[in-house]
Amino acid sequence: MKIAVCVSHVPDTAAKINIGSDSKNIDQNGVTFVVNPYDEYAIEEALKTKEKFGGETVAISLGGDANKETLRKALAMGIDNAVLLKDSGFRDSLSVAKALAEEIKTQGAELVFFGKQSVDYDSSIVGQLTAELLGYNCISVVISFSLDGNKITCEREIEGGKEIVETALPALITAQKGLNEPRYASLKGIMAAKKKEIIEKQPVAAQNYIEIISMKKTESKQAGKIVGTDSSAVPELVRLLREEAKVI
Amino acid sequence: MANKILVFIEQRNGQIKKSSTEAARAAADICSKLGGYIEAVSVGNEITGLETIGGYGVSKVTHLKNHELANYSSSAYSEVLTRFVIENNFNLLFFSNTSMGKDLAPRIAAKIDAGIAMDCVALKVEETEITATRPVYAGKALIDLKINSLKKIFVLRPNIFNPGIPSDSKAEVTVNNIETVNLNVKVTDVKKSDGKFDVAEADIIVSGGRGMKGPEHFHLLEELAQELGAAVGASRAAVDAGWRPHGEQVGQTGKTVSPTLYFALGISGAIQHLAGMRSSKYIVAINKDKDAPIFQVADYGIVGDIFEVLPVLIKEIKKIKS
Numbered sequence: 001m002k003i004a005v006c007v008s009h010v011p012d013t014a015a016k017i018n019i020g021s022d023s024k025n026i027d028q029n030g031v032t033f034v035v036n037p038y039d040e041y042a043i044e045e046a047l048k049t050k051e052k053f054g055g056e057t058v059a060i061s062l063g064g065d066a067n068k069e070t071l072r073k074a075l076a077m078g079i080d081n082a083v084l085l086k087d088s089g090f091r092d093s094l095s096v097a098k099a100l101a102e103e104i105k106t107q108g109a110e111l112v113f114f115g116k117q118s119v120d121y122d123s124s125i126v127g128q129l130t131a132e133l134l135g136y137n138c139i140s141v142v143i144s145f146s147l148d149g150n151k152i153t154c155e156r157e158i159e160g161g162k163e164i165v166e167t168a169l170p171a172l173i174t175a176q177k178g179l180n181e182p183r184y185a186s187l188k189g190i191m192a193a194k195k196k197e198i199i200e201k202q203p204v205a206a207q208n209y210i211e212i213i214s215m216k217k218t219e220s221k222q223a224g225k226i227v228g229t230d231s232s233a234v235p236e237l238v239r240l241l242r243e244e245a246k247v248i
Numbered sequence: 249m250a251n252k253i254l255v256f257i258e259q260r261n262g263q264i265k266k267s268s269t270e271a272a273r274a275a276a277d278i279c280s281k282l283g284g285y286i287e288a289v290s291v292g293n294e295i296t297g298l299e300t301i302g303g304y305g306v307s308k309v310t311h312l313k314n315h316e317l318a319n320y321s322s323s324a325y326s327e328v329l330t331r332f333v334i335e336n337n338f339n340l341l342f343f344s345n346t347s348m349g350k351d352l353a354p355r356i357a358a359k360i361d362a363g364i365a366m367d368c369v370a371l372k373v374e375e376t377e378i379t380a381t382r383p384v385y386a387g388k389a390l391i392d393l394k395i396n397s398l399k400k401i402f403v404l405r406p407n408i409f410n411p412g413i414p415s416d417s418k419a420e421v422t423v424n425n426i427e428t429v430n431l432n433v434k435v436t437d438v439k440k441s442d443g444k445f446d447v448a449e450a451d452i453i454v455s456g457g458r459g460m461k462g463p464e465h466f467h468l469l470e471e472l473a474q475e476l477g478a479a480v481g482a483s484r485a486a487v488d489a490g491w492r493p494h495g496e497q498v499g500q501t502g503k504t505v506s507p508t509l510y511f512a513l514g515i516s517g518a519i520q521h522l523a524g525m526r527s528s529k530y531i532v533a534i535n536k537d538k539d540a541p542i543f544q545v546a547d548y549g550i551v552g553d554i555f556e557v558l559p560v561l562i563k564e565i566k567k568i569k570s
């Protein structure tokens with residue numbers, strides 16, 4: 001079985017963000033980029049599935065040359081092959097999905113893992129869009145996955161609980177924290193990854209439907225009132241919540 | 249071309265969600281500014297209260313009905329909805345950014361080739377165009393965007409758009425019986441978590457972090473939550489330590505919440521935690537470190553020991569509630 005995993009390359013969530021001179025993007029100077037955290041769960045699940053059932057794994061990323069770092073990390077963790085769909089311009093989610101779907105089709109992958117969300121634009125939809133374009137079954141925000149023959153059983157997180165969901169291959173799964181514990185790349189893995197080729201391809205063109213008009217920093221809320229330094233401040237806090245904020 | 253607007257009314261267990269009343273009101277506002285026609289749609293088996301959507305400015309609701317649609321199924325819901333959208337030529341769709349909305353809306357977008365904007369926190373109409381605002385980079389920045397395709401989908405963050413006070417108007421409900429349902433993806437069971445309220449939906453949240461020192465102290469939080477009718481939340485540190493279930497985690501890897509009132513107790517306010525709760529209307533922080541970043545977003549803070557402050561807070565709240 002061919003298993004694909006789609007990975008994005010994103011600013012570290014701890015990074016400070018500044019707006020670029022075009023007022024539409026962030027200023028990338030001094031920002032550390034990492035593998036999208038949810039995609040590590042996706043990589044791990046792809047590796048585990050291959051270990052259990054055999055097959056071949058491929059990591060796919062759409063973006064500029066910098067994305068090779070993330071693909072390298074996937075290879076170091078144990079993914080067999082890597083494809084960079086090279087495009088450094090802005091693409092909205094649907095346009096990314098169109099390119100990924102095309103490559104997944106070319107690869108002939110029957111099982112595909114995504115992260116539930118990229119921590120840059122935080123849209124959490126590229127997986128579902130791609131699945132729909134491929135006509136694959138899809139379960140999103142998955143915290144447990146099992147495959148038995150053709151049949152897939154997952155738990156997915158929802159408000160106030162979880163759903164047990166069943167489907168069949170071909171399928172696309174989006175990973176949520178809790179699905180597994182991503183492994184660390186071994187030294188051997190890191191060395192081997194350095195020697196592997198990352199295949200570069202031109203992604204299919206697709207129009208953007210979303211146009212970013214402007215980006216600005218979130219205004220930090222004015223730091224509020226320190227009501228006091230011990231429990232003697234509690235009555236005043238309760239009064240403020242009742243009379244000023246009117247929330248209790 | 250006049251706009252044909254559709255708002256999706258989400259139900260779980262046959263009850264419609266509060267976030268859907270917010271979406272209905274927001275869509276109705278857009279309709280009155282933009283001009284056009286608006287109606288609502290819901291998918292499920294037995295659904296109560298659909299007519300109440302009339303109180304939020306949407307006077308017609310279609311119920312796509314089949315007993316196999318009682319539980320959410322991505323394949324079934326997306327198929328019946330897409331058919332409804334295409335047959336009736338809707339070009340402007342509104343959903344809520346809930347578990348169901350996040351899963352369902354993009355599928356419709358792919359099927360009808362619509363541009364889609366997730367997690368919108370504000371909508372503005374200028375002449376004939378809608379501009380949406382949404383947080384990106386874990387809430388550190390905001391973007392304004394517009395959608396240029398013919399068909400457009402906006403997915404609205406819950407608890408942000410004010411549904412207003414509903415009028416007495418009742419919507420006309422049309423039941424549309426669906427004959428065949430595509431259950432390629434099937435929910436076989438729904439397991440509820442222990443807590444009474446879920447953080448993603450609660451109006452008040454009482455969250456604890458590493459400063460709570462251990463699972464044995466969370467009964468204090470639970471007691472406060474009970475007095476306030478609030479949900480209990482947790483930081484990742486508290487969840488990773490195994491003190492609280494994952495479903496309670498607030499933040500980037502957990503849930504995004506925008507309650508009216510958020511208590512951060514023994515939580516430092518790391519950027520990934522703020523990502524999940526900074527859009528709360530009021531934030532109260534109790535932390536013994538006066539330099540903890542949580543105080544920079546808190547409306548009211550007490551710099552002090554939780555174990556000293558919290559029991560008094562519970563007592564004071566009990567006093568006003570009795």
Ligand SMILES: Cc1cc2nc3c(=O)[nH]c(=O)nc-3n(C[C@H](O)[C@H](O)[C@H](O)COP(=O)(O)OP(=O)(O)OC[C@H]3O[C@@H](n4cnc5c(N)ncnc54)[C@H](O)[C@@H]3O)c2cc1C
Nearest residue numbers: 457458459483484485499500501502514515516520536554
């Ligand atoms: C990719 C990624 C995703 C993440 N996602 C999330 C997420 O979704 N949610 C999340 O919360 N975190 C997330 N984190 C982790 C985040 O960076 C922090 O580590 C975490 O939020 C810290 O939790 P905390 O505030 O409970 O603990 P700490 O940072 O240890 O803070 C504990 C606080 O309690 C105070 N305290 C201690 N004792 C007392 C006392 N007796 N009385 C009063 N105050 C006291 C201390 O002063 C301190 O401020 C993520 C991190 C990464 C890298």
Ligand SMILES: Nc1ncnc2c1ncn2[C@@H]1O[C@H](COP(=O)(O)O)[C@@H](O)[C@H]1O
Nearest residue numbers: 006007062114115117118123124125126
């Ligand atoms: N440029 C990209 N290249 C490869 N995979 C991507 C890309 N963007 C998003 N993804 C995948 O889609 C998931 C959801 O992303 P998003 O919808 O942007 O939040 C991510 O976790 C990745 O698995």
